Amino acid sequence: MDRDDDPGATGGAPSAAAPRRTARRATGRITLDDVARAAGVSAITASRALRGTRGVDPALTERVQAAAAQLGYVPDPAARALASAHSQHVAVLIPMLSNTLFVELLESVQRTLTPAGYQTLIGVTHYRADEEEALLRSYLAHRPAGLLLTGFDRTPAAQALVDHCGLPCVHMMETREAPGIHSVGFSQQAAGRAITEHLLSRGRRRIAYVAGQMDPRVMQRADGWRAALRAAGCHDPALELMDPAPTSMALGGRLFRELMARHPDVDAIFFCNDDLAQGASLAALRMGIEVPRQVALAGFNDLDGSDQMIPPLTSVRTPRAEVGAQAASLLLSLMRGQQGVRATVDVGFELVVRQSS
Amino acid sequence: MDRDDDPGATGGAPSAAAPRRTARRATGRITLDDVARAAGVSAITASRALRGTRGVDPALTERVQAAAAQLGYVPDPAARALASAHSQHVAVLIPMLSNTLFVELLESVQRTLTPAGYQTLIGVTHYRADEEEALLRSYLAHRPAGLLLTGFDRTPAAQALVDHCGLPCVHMMETREAPGIHSVGFSQQAAGRAITEHLLSRGRRRIAYVAGQMDPRVMQRADGWRAALRAAGCHDPALELMDPAPTSMALGGRLFRELMARHPDVDAIFFCNDDLAQGASLAALRMGIEVPRQVALAGFNDLDGSDQMIPPLTSVRTPRAEVGAQAASLLLSLMRGQQGVRATVDVGFELVVRQSS
DNA sequence: CTGAAAGCGCTTACAG
DNA sequence: CTGAAAGCGCTTACAG
Incomplete structure (x- = not known):
C-alpha cells in the first residue's frame, strides 16, 4: 500500500512492496538503502549483490542491479573504506x-x-x-x-x-x-654493461659515462659501465661525468661540451638517458664533431625522437x-x-x- | 586510579586522568578518541583543536596537539569525508x-x-x-x-x-x-595569430599550419593562424595539415615530409606543438632543406630542446x-x-x- | 568555550 | 541463501 501523503517521500522514488525504513537522507545522496528498498531486499543483500559476492540468489541480484541502475546509485568510497578498512x-x-x-x-x-x-x-x-x-x-x-x-x-x-x-x-x-x-x-646493471660491451665491440676504448639525476638506477647503470670497462682493461674513472640536475636535452648538450673540452680523446659516450644523448647529438652537429667517426653516442630508454637524430641514436629499449x-x-x-x-x-x-x- | 587488570586495556596506551570510555578499537588504529582520552578532553574538542577551528582554549589545543603527536595520530580521511561530506x-x-x-x-x-x-x-x-x-x-x-x-x-x-x-x-x-x-x-587563438603575424612580418606568404592531436586548443590556434592569414590576404586552406595522432618528434618529421612533398612552395610552417617542430627541424636537416632560408619553422609551448635545434626554434612560451x-x-x-x-x-x-x- | 548524541553510508561478523 | 545489529572514525548540529 502506497501512501502518497507520506511526508518522508521526497520525489518519485520507485516504491516496491518493501517498507520504507527511513526518510530520504539529509544529504540527498542516493544510498544503498534506497536501492535495497527499491529492490525489496535488505541493505546487506543489496551490498552483496552489487559487489558480486557469490551466494546471492541470481534473481535478487538482477533486481538489485536494475534498481541501482535506475536510481543512478554510486557507492560511496568513503563509507566503503570506513566499513571495510x-x-x-x-x-x-x-x-x-x-x-x-x-x-x-x-x-x-x-x-x-x-x-x-x-x-x-x-x-x-x-x-x-x-x-x-x-x-x-x-x-x-x-x-x-x-x-x-x-x-x-x-x-x-x-x-x-x-x-x-x-x-x-x-x-x-x-x-x-x-x-x-x-x-x-630488469637488471639496470646488466643493461649498462651490455651497451658498454657493444661500444667496446665497435673498437672503442675511451668510453665515457655521462649522467644526470643520479638516482639509484642511474648508479646501477654506471656499475655496469664500470664492470664492462674493467673487464676490458680500459676503465678510466675520469671519464665518469655526473650531474645531479634532472636530465634534459639542454643538460645533455652542456655535459657533452664539458666532456669533450676536458677529454678530447673520448671515442664513445654512454648517456644514462636518451634526452641527454639527443642534446649531445645536436651539440656535436653544431660543433662539427662527427658521430660516430670521432665519437660514438649511445643513450638509454629509446625515447621519442632518438630515431630522428642525425645520425639516429643507439639506445637500450626498456620495456616500461x-x-x-x-x-x-x-x-x-x-x-x-x-x-x-x-x-x-x-x-x-x-x-x-x-x-x- | 589506573586498573592494570582492565581487560579492555590492550597495551600501554598513555592513560591520563580521563576515564576510559571504550576499549581500544578492533582495528588497532589510533583514533581521535585515543587522542582525546590522552589529552583529557572530549573527542569533539580534540577534533576542533586538531582542525584549528577557532574558539578552543589555547591550553587545550596544545594538550591535544601534544597527545596527537605523541601517539602518532593520523586522521582517517575516509571517516572525515563520510562525516563532513x-x-x-x-x-x-x-x-x-x-x-x-x-x-x-x-x-x-x-x-x-x-x-x-x-x-x-x-x-x-x-x-x-x-x-x-x-x-x-x-x-x-x-x-x-x-x-x-x-x-x-x-x-x-x-x-x-x-x-x-x-x-x-x-x-x-x-x-x-x-x-x-x-x-x-590565455587566448590560444591570439597566440596562434601572433606567431603567424610574426611569420608574415618576416615576409613569408605561404604559411602552413601543421598539427597533431586536434584537441580544442589546437583548433583555436588554427583559428588564429587562419585569421592572421585572411587579414593578410594569403590564406590557403590547402596548407592546413592535421593528424589526429598524438604529437611527437616522429610525427613531426613525417608530417613535414608529407607537406613539403605536396606543397614545395611553402615558405613557413607553424606547428601546434614544439615536439612536431623539433621532428620537422631534424627532417629538414636530413633532407638538406635550409631553415629558415627555404622554409621558416615555428613551434608552440617552447619545450625542452627547442633552443638546441639547428637552427634554434622560434616558439611561443606558454606560462603553464x-x-x-x-x-x-x-x-x-x-x-x-x-x-x-x-x-x-x-x-x-x-x-x-x-x-x- | 565545551560536550553528549546522532549520523554520515557502507560492510563485518554473527545468526538463522 | 538472507537479514538485524553493530560498528568503522570522524563531524554536524544542538545544547549548555
Missing part, C-alpha cells in the same frame, strides 16, 4: 613525470588497474626520499588496497611503513630476490609498458590473495643499435 | 601526461595545493570526452573539495555533473567570461606553471568561501623568436 585505491609512487619513461609506466599500470575496479593514487616523489616518506604516510592513511613503488631505495622510516602496513606491495623497474619481496623490472602491466597484474593477484604468484619478474631489455655507434 | 581531495583532470606541458602544469598545481593540505587526484583523460566523463563520475563519488579541469569542451553529461555537483571549479589553459565560470589561461599556480590558488579561495575573487585570469603568452624564422 580498505579502499579501492592503489598508491603508485614514481620519481618524476618529466621523464616520459615514467609516464609510459604509469599509463600501463592504469590500463591494468582501472578495468579491475581500482583507482590509482599517483604520487610523484621528485627523487626525494623525504617526499616519498611523506607521500607514503599520507597515502597509507587512505587505506589503499595495494602499493606500487619504484625501486628499493627509501628512508628507514618509509621502509618501516611499507613493512608494517601489511599491504600487498610490488616494486618496479628493478628486481631483487628476497623473501616476501615482489618486484618487476611491460613493467607496468606485469607489476599491476602481480599486485592484483596479491590483493586477491592468490597463492603461488611469482615474486620476481625480469622483463629484460633490448639493445637498439643505430648509426650513432 | 567533503574530502581533502582536489580532482585534477588533464588530457595527457606525454605532453610535458601538462606535467609542468600539474607540478605547479601540486606545489600550491599540497602545502594547503589538499591532495590531488590526478585523472588523465587521453583527450577523450567519454574518459573524462567516467573520471568525473568516479572522482565526484569521492566528494572532492574542488575541481580543476582542462578547457571547456566536454560531453553534456559531464557538464551537467560539473554544474550540479555544486563544487568549486576552475578551468585551466583557456579563458572564458561567463557567469559563475572561473578560468585561468603560472596557469597551474593561479588556478590552484583561485580554487583555494573558492574552497574557503572567499568572496570577490577574480573569475578570469589571463596569464598571457610570449613570442620567443629564434633563428628558425
Whole structure:
C-alpha cells in the first residue's frame, strides 16, 4: 500500500512492496538503502549483490542491479573504506613525470588497474626520499588496497611503513630476490654493461659515462659501465661525468661540451638517458664533431625522437609498458590473495643499435 | 586510579586522568578518541583543536596537539569525508601526461595545493570526452573539495555533473567570461595569430599550419593562424595539415615530409606543438632543406630542446606553471568561501623568436 | 568555550 | 541463501 501523503517521500522514488525504513537522507545522496528498498531486499543483500559476492540468489541480484541502475546509485568510497578498512585505491609512487619513461609506466599500470575496479593514487616523489616518506604516510592513511613503488631505495622510516602496513606491495623497474619481496623490472646493471660491451665491440676504448639525476638506477647503470670497462682493461674513472640536475636535452648538450673540452680523446659516450644523448647529438652537429667517426653516442630508454637524430641514436629499449602491466597484474593477484604468484619478474631489455655507434 | 587488570586495556596506551570510555578499537588504529582520552578532553574538542577551528582554549589545543603527536595520530580521511561530506581531495583532470606541458602544469598545481593540505587526484583523460566523463563520475563519488579541469569542451553529461555537483571549479589553459565560470589561461587563438603575424612580418606568404592531436586548443590556434592569414590576404586552406595522432618528434618529421612533398612552395610552417617542430627541424636537416632560408619553422609551448635545434626554434612560451599556480590558488579561495575573487585570469603568452624564422 | 548524541553510508561478523 | 545489529572514525548540529 502506497501512501502518497507520506511526508518522508521526497520525489518519485520507485516504491516496491518493501517498507520504507527511513526518510530520504539529509544529504540527498542516493544510498544503498534506497536501492535495497527499491529492490525489496535488505541493505546487506543489496551490498552483496552489487559487489558480486557469490551466494546471492541470481534473481535478487538482477533486481538489485536494475534498481541501482535506475536510481543512478554510486557507492560511496568513503563509507566503503570506513566499513571495510580498505579502499579501492592503489598508491603508485614514481620519481618524476618529466621523464616520459615514467609516464609510459604509469599509463600501463592504469590500463591494468582501472578495468579491475581500482583507482590509482599517483604520487610523484621528485627523487626525494623525504617526499616519498611523506607521500607514503599520507597515502597509507587512505587505506589503499595495494602499493606500487619504484625501486628499493627509501628512508628507514618509509621502509618501516611499507613493512608494517601489511599491504600487498610490488616494486618496479628493478628486481631483487628476497623473501616476501615482489618486484618487476630488469637488471639496470646488466643493461649498462651490455651497451658498454657493444661500444667496446665497435673498437672503442675511451668510453665515457655521462649522467644526470643520479638516482639509484642511474648508479646501477654506471656499475655496469664500470664492470664492462674493467673487464676490458680500459676503465678510466675520469671519464665518469655526473650531474645531479634532472636530465634534459639542454643538460645533455652542456655535459657533452664539458666532456669533450676536458677529454678530447673520448671515442664513445654512454648517456644514462636518451634526452641527454639527443642534446649531445645536436651539440656535436653544431660543433662539427662527427658521430660516430670521432665519437660514438649511445643513450638509454629509446625515447621519442632518438630515431630522428642525425645520425639516429643507439639506445637500450626498456620495456616500461611491460613493467607496468606485469607489476599491476602481480599486485592484483596479491590483493586477491592468490597463492603461488611469482615474486620476481625480469622483463629484460633490448639493445637498439643505430648509426650513432 | 589506573586498573592494570582492565581487560579492555590492550597495551600501554598513555592513560591520563580521563576515564576510559571504550576499549581500544578492533582495528588497532589510533583514533581521535585515543587522542582525546590522552589529552583529557572530549573527542569533539580534540577534533576542533586538531582542525584549528577557532574558539578552543589555547591550553587545550596544545594538550591535544601534544597527545596527537605523541601517539602518532593520523586522521582517517575516509571517516572525515563520510562525516563532513567533503574530502581533502582536489580532482585534477588533464588530457595527457606525454605532453610535458601538462606535467609542468600539474607540478605547479601540486606545489600550491599540497602545502594547503589538499591532495590531488590526478585523472588523465587521453583527450577523450567519454574518459573524462567516467573520471568525473568516479572522482565526484569521492566528494572532492574542488575541481580543476582542462578547457571547456566536454560531453553534456559531464557538464551537467560539473554544474550540479555544486563544487568549486576552475578551468585551466583557456579563458572564458561567463557567469559563475572561473578560468585561468590565455587566448590560444591570439597566440596562434601572433606567431603567424610574426611569420608574415618576416615576409613569408605561404604559411602552413601543421598539427597533431586536434584537441580544442589546437583548433583555436588554427583559428588564429587562419585569421592572421585572411587579414593578410594569403590564406590557403590547402596548407592546413592535421593528424589526429598524438604529437611527437616522429610525427613531426613525417608530417613535414608529407607537406613539403605536396606543397614545395611553402615558405613557413607553424606547428601546434614544439615536439612536431623539433621532428620537422631534424627532417629538414636530413633532407638538406635550409631553415629558415627555404622554409621558416615555428613551434608552440617552447619545450625542452627547442633552443638546441639547428637552427634554434622560434616558439611561443606558454606560462603553464603560472596557469597551474593561479588556478590552484583561485580554487583555494573558492574552497574557503572567499568572496570577490577574480573569475578570469589571463596569464598571457610570449613570442620567443629564434633563428628558425 | 565545551560536550553528549546522532549520523554520515557502507560492510563485518554473527545468526538463522 | 538472507537479514538485524553493530560498528568503522570522524563531524554536524544542538545544547549548555
